[in-house]
Amino acid sequence: MIPSLPDGEVAAVIETAALSKVYPGDVTALDGLTVSFAPGVTGLIGANGAGKSTLIKILLGLLDPTQGMAKVLGLDCVKDGMRIRQLVGYMPEHDCLPPDVSATEFVTHMGRMSGLPATAARERAAEALRHVGLYEERYRQIGGYSTGMKQRVKLAQALVGDPRLVLLDEPTNGLDPAGRNAMLELIAKIGEEFGISIVVASHLLGEIERICDHLVAIEAGRLLRADTIDTFTKASQTLVVEVEEGLARLERELTRRGLRPRAYQRSLLVPIGGDDTYDAVRDSVADLGLPLSRLERRRHQVEELFRDDTADVTPLEAADAG
Amino acid sequence: MPADTPTATTGAAAGVIHDLGYRRYDGPRLGRAQMVRALAWHSFRSAFGFGRGAKAKIVPVIAFVALLLPAVVNAASLANGNGQLVFYDTYQPVLRDLVMTIFVAVQAPELVSRDLRSRVLPLYFARPIKTSDYPLAKYLAFTAACAVMIEVPLLVLYLGTIVNAHGGAAVWAQTREFIPGLLVGLMWAVVLAAISLFLASLTGRRAFATGTVAIFFLATYTLAEILLQVENHGIRQQQAQSIQNAGHFVAPAVPMAEKVSGLFSPFTLFDGVRMWLSGHGTGQSDNVLYPGSFGAVYALVLVVLLAASLTGLFARYRKASLS
Numbered sequence: 001m002i003p004s005l006p007d008g009e010v011a012a013v014i015e016t017a018a019l020s021k022v023y024p025g026d027v028t029a030l031d032g033l034t035v036s037f038a039p040g041v042t043g044l045i046g047a048n049g050a051g052k053s054t055l056i057k058i059l060l061g062l063l064d065p066t067q068g069m070a071k072v073l074g075l076d077c078v079k080d081g082m083r084i085r086q087l088v089g090y091m092p093e094h095d096c097l098p099p100d101v102s103a104t105e106f107v108t109h110m111g112r113m114s115g116l117p118a119t120a121a122r123e124r125a126a127e128a129l130r131h132v133g134l135y136e137e138r139y140r141q142i143g144g145y146s147t148g149m150k151q152r153v154k155l156a157q158a159l160v161g162d163p164r165l166v167l168l169d170e171p172t173n174g175l176d177p178a179g180r181n182a183m184l185e186l187i188a189k190i191g192e193e194f195g196i197s198i199v200v201a202s203h204l205l206g207e208i209e210r211i212c213d214h215l216v217a218i219e220a221g222r223l224l225r226a227d228t229i230d231t232f233t234k235a236s237q238t239l240v241v242e243v244e245e246g247l248a249r250l251e252r253e254l255t256r257r258g259l260r261p262r263a264y265q266r267s268l269l270v271p272i273g274g275d276d277t278y279d280a281v282r283d284s285v286a287d288l289g290l291p292l293s294r295l296e297r298r299r300h301q302v303e304e305l306f307r308d309d310t311a312d313v314t315p316l317e318a319a320d321a322g
Numbered sequence: 323m324p325a326d327t328p329t330a331t332t333g334a335a336a337g338v339i340h341d342l343g344y345r346r347y348d349g350p351r352l353g354r355a356q357m358v359r360a361l362a363w364h365s366f367r368s369a370f371g372f373g374r375g376a377k378a379k380i381v382p383v384i385a386f387v388a389l390l391l392p393a394v395v396n397a398a399s400l401a402n403g404n405g406q407l408v409f410y411d412t413y414q415p416v417l418r419d420l421v422m423t424i425f426v427a428v429q430a431p432e433l434v435s436r437d438l439r440s441r442v443l444p445l446y447f448a449r450p451i452k453t454s455d456y457p458l459a460k461y462l463a464f465t466a467a468c469a470v471m472i473e474v475p476l477l478v479l480y481l482g483t484i485v486n487a488h489g490g491a492a493v494w495a496q497t498r499e500f501i502p503g504l505l506v507g508l509m510w511a512v513v514l515a516a517i518s519l520f521l522a523s524l525t526g527r528r529a530f531a532t533g534t535v536a537i538f539f540l541a542t543y544t545l546a547e548i549l550l551q552v553e554n555h556g557i558r559q560q561q562a563q564s565i566q567n568a569g570h571f572v573a574p575a576v577p578m579a580e581k582v583s584g585l586f587s588p589f590t591l592f593d594g595v596r597m598w599l600s601g602h603g604t605g606q607s608d609n610v611l612y613p614g615s616f617g618a619v620y621a622l623v624l625v626v627l628l629a630a631s632l633t634g635l636f637a638r639y640r641k642a643s644l645s
Binding site: 060062082083085086088090092094095096097098099100101105109110112113114115116117118120124127131157161162190193194195196 | 343344345346347349350351352353354356357360361364373374375378436437440441442444445446447448449450451452453
């Protein structure tokens with residue numbers, strides 16, 4: 001059912017060719033999009049209105065494209081929508097939970113609607129809720145849940161049917177920074193440990209690049225760029241050095257050793273040339289006897305690699321982006 | 323256990339719920355028809371408040387008990403040697419009109435408005451069913467729920483009557499009356515479910531949905547009743563006039579306006595069609611007078627009403643929206 005390469009790897013979980021969608025009134029949502037998503041965790045980046053939702057609808061076989069071809073797990077989105085929806089889990093961006101049932105009941109019902117027999121639906125619902133980190137709370141009515149818990153229930157209902165691919169639409173929406181981190185870790189875990197391919201649609205680049213293997217950026221219905229995360233961030237690695245005092249002295253010392261440190265707020269950003277960069281920083285700090293409080297390797301955030309995307313970044317993100 | 327896939331650790335004791343890791347599901351999957359059935363069953367239960375809190379059960383339970391009362395009273399009457407009070411084809415018309423109006427007005431929104439309100443529909447549409455399967459399952463479920471409300475009291479009426487009947491012939495006579503009663507009940511269920519689900523599906527706001535359904539049934543019923551009474555008054559005047567003029571009683575034909583008045587409410591339509599099909603009126607508890615061959619028009623209007631409601635209901639869900 002899923003076309004496989006000789007080594008058992010699926011060639012592409014999603015493939016589109018010259019995919020266009022024009023809504024009545026001449027509104028172009030997708031404009032000749034040709035892209036392929038490899039297995040693993042892929043970030044689908046685009047501002048609101050870039051065509052993410054239209055793409056998801058087409059991929060789920062719920063909307064026919066005006067032109068072009070789209071395939072999910074090797075299945076044609078126009079002809080095999082039903083089969084695709086059996087293999088794909090979907091987590092919408094917006095609220096989609098009834099308040100007056102428990103998470104267990106709700107996810108069990110959604111498991112039935114994914115085609116599971118009653119017993120299997122109950123078992124898998126319990127497992128899915130455990131995987132997303134809901135334990136005793138799952139017997140309480142959803143209406144009383146926090147946003148973070150609701151997001152977890154939404155994720156659990158996408159997982160309950162044992163999908164090969166899950167489409168997550170803005171999964172960190174409405175979460176505080178701690179909640180975002182927890183959700184992102186969860187998504188990374190699902191991608192790595194569960195062996196499920198994931199597409200994370202988001203307008204927050206800096207956030208999801210941490211967990212993605214690949215990035216696909218779309219703008220105005222067209223492909224902006226698609227590549228592995230490593231290619232995106234290649235040769236753009238930075239070391240963040242923070243000392244309690246003597247920042248200026250450290251900067252001079254590092255410059256003397258041939259590095260190009262740049263002061264940023266209360267830390268220094270040092271471009272990494274190779275392993276000797278770490279040694280140079282370590283030695284400089286030791287020689288000067290400075291109290292080192294932070295030493296962290298950081299990639300250039302992906303925003304910097306896109307044009308005009310910083311407009312979508314929240315102040316928090318921008319500050320974090322360094 | 324179908325969920326026990328080969329990837330589950332062998333030797334792990336059943337009942338150990340600590341992290342087993344992710345398990346694939348290799349068991350059987352339901353076909354589309356089975357999933358529609360599962361959704362219909364889920365919706366059928368929620369029509370009576372099962373799977374919801376205690377509050378959700380109040381209206382269905384009270385409505386059901388209210389509809390059951392005549393059957394119980396009838397059984398008690400027969401057991402005490404009195405005559406039959408309640409009949410299969412009409413039951414207690416005013417009670418049934420009123421209680422079923424309340425039932426569909428409160429419970430139809432439970433099936434459709436609730437899902438609109440919580441925006442859960444995209445989750446259904448992202449699953450391996452067709453978008454039309456959703457209204458189909460809801461309609462089947464609610465028709466069955468309405469049928470239970472109407473037919474179970476009839477069944478109790480039947481059982482309560484035959485335990486007091488003597489001899490096979492009496493039981494057979496009861497059975498022959500019982501079956502048309504069941505068919506009339508089915509007609510009610512099929513039409514009431516379609517109208518109320520369509521009206522409720524227009525809004526996600528529960529109170530508005532209940533109001534819309536209730537007002538539709540009450541207003542049309544009131545309208546039909548007023549028109550019928552105006553006509554009845556007219557007939558009486560006409561009688562008096564004819565006696566004055568001719569000096570003797572002239573039997574009035576049921577005028578066309580009287581028959582037309584019955585077209586304005588589902589409940590009068592039910593009565594008209596019932597009498598048309600059975601070929602007689604009961605003379606005591608009919609909403610409308612015996613329509614004769616005009617009954618075909620009642621049936622036609624009822625079918626058109628049913629078709630329009632179902633078309634509206636399915637059109638409501640034709641576009642699979644994900645937001």
